[in-house]
Amino acid sequence: MEANFAALAEAAPRIWEGLGITLLLTLGGALLAIVIAVVLGLGARLNNVFLRGICRVFIEFFRGTSLVVQLFFFFFVLPQLGVDLPAMVCGILGLGLNYGAYCAEVVRGSINSVPTGQWEATTALSLSKAQRMRRIIFPQAWALMIPSLTNYLIHMLKGTAIVSFITLADLTFHTEQLRQDTNTFFAYGVSLVIYFVLAYILTLMMKGLEVQAKHKLGRGESLRDTLSLKAPDTAVAAEGGKG
């Protein structure tokens, strides 16, 4: 066992680097995915049949062909077409497009489930379409979509474990190196725990976002209040916040 920990200590800098690659892929992919999700999710609600059709085809295409196929397409096929992207860009593109398409459905569904009264109220206030979406509908939809987005974020983190096949030395790649110096149980045990902790931290951060989004809508306490150790202010809570 001591030999294992000595090997782990020796491998720590490499594992740290691998962790960086895994995180960069996850966060890069997540940023791309959210942009794509909002664009396609709004696009899939347009009245224009042509534009809506394009968005739908895009969503179904990237959802229907597997993530791994897309990663390999960017990495192996694009160079053949004269587009030679760095492996990291291929990874982020693949993850972002695949999960962006999934999340687009979440965005569309959440916007559709904002109560009709809210839409009618914006008409009564004669807000423009852009104002309606930006100031009234989207903030409410955002609070609704965060739990589903969290699930996809965890899926994305898990999906990054395949990138050693496009030459990226991520956490899984270095786990395999560590296995050769120690044993399977130790190396993969360490790796699984690291992935679990990462996933847990990401979940907590998304929970924080959700608390904040709800607070902005006047529901529940602010993130700072949630995180502080003092007893909740019941008087404010009873008023339903100041939002």
Add this chain to the structure above:
Amino acid sequence: MNELWDWDAAYAVLPELLLAFLKVTLVVTVVSTAIAAVLGLVIAILRMSVPKPVAVVISFVGDFIRMTPIVVQLLFAYWTFLSVDPIIIGIAVFGIHYSTYMAEVYRAGIESVPKGQWEATKALSMSTSRTWVAVVIPQALRATVPALGNYAISMFKDTPFLLSIGVVEMVRAGLTFGGNHFRYMEAITLAGVIFLLASYPTSLLISRLEKRLAYNY
């Protein structure tokens, strides 16, 4: 050689892809889905009928499996059981991994069975096993069918992860062909097309089923 799309290469790779698809991708999807569907139900029922501390442990193990990458789990099992055929490893890992998702689906389904149903079984002094088999599970399952179908599709699209333990599923077959012929275009594209052709109609079918079950409920 350098044109965008080479039909000869496409015709050459297609049989290999389809063979790998039928022999590995489909087999793993179907068998693992069956394992996950049964194991998930067992986990869901177990968690509701054992003492609280044991239930907490089961939940934690479930979360742990659900929140860690299937690729790492595959490699872990592969190196631990070196003498076992990788495809068996794949089927087992996919089955267990997805059973943790399906357990959540069943839990929601079981919780959606009205309390009155439980009380009625008590009033009729049914045994615990009969309560589950004759009353709760049939009602819970109805609501869970679409969600289970969606997880089967997402498992289907996850099967290329099997290439990490050397199983020649469709994408691996395509990569091998691409490497041998210095052309990845046809192999990878066709693999994607096959995935799309198989998963899109299935997901349409499931969403229709979802509407029908919801309507009749």
